[in-house]
Amino acid sequence: MRSPFQCLSHHSVIALVSVLCLAAGPISASTLNTEDFESGLSGWTGQGGLAGYGAIVTDSMSGSAVLTFTARRSGGDMFTLDTFEAMDRTYTITYDYRGSGGFVGWASSVSPAAQWVDHGWIGGVPGYTGLTIQHVQDGQWHTYSTTFVANVAGPIHLMLEDWQDPAGNAWFDNISLSYEPVSPVPVPEPTTLGLLGIGLAGLAFARRR
Ligand SMILES: [Ca+2]
Secondary structure: OOOOOOOOOHHHHHHHHHHHHHOOOOOOOEEEEEEOOOOOOOOEEEHHHOOOOEEEEEOOOOOOEEEEEOOOOOOOOEEEOOOEOOOOOEEEEEEEEEEOOEEEEEEEOOOHHHOOOOEEEEEEOOOOOOOOEEOOOOOOOEEEEEEEEOOOOOOEEEEEEEOOOOOOOEEEEEEEEEEOOOOOOOOOOHHHHHHHHHHHHHHHHHHHO
């Protein structure tokens, strides 16, 4: 009687076991917020209770509903109504952007009247201090993604603005915010354990011969 693993060397079995363990997989990212602006600006508010300058338009290039601005404002113009929190303060943001004056950042939710007191900028005009993403200013849509740490206790808002003249030279779409859960060591699935057992049995059988 031939073992199905008889042909495998010791190292091959170790490699097989490694692959089976990896098959259990990491815990995937958890989405905190998505926004495609197809339902308008119902999920957004202006800075500190002011009316925001955000406006929904049908983009001439993508044909999709996107966010642009009717005027400039620094310190954050449009804020998510909802707040989001990752326990380790580490987030991943992905978004589509075209233009030359737009900025993406986060702001603490300590005070609704001054949401931008604790804040950080993530993407924006090239050369601005501290940016993780420098927007390509070629008038085309680009998809950007980065991980950032919001170094403030508690949940955060996302914030967007048009900072640079002329007003309206920034367009945003398809924003997604997520985080990686702080996970325990993955537990192999029962099927993986079963296959692992077969592999070890095959190894023992092969070594006896
Ligand atoms: Ca859209």
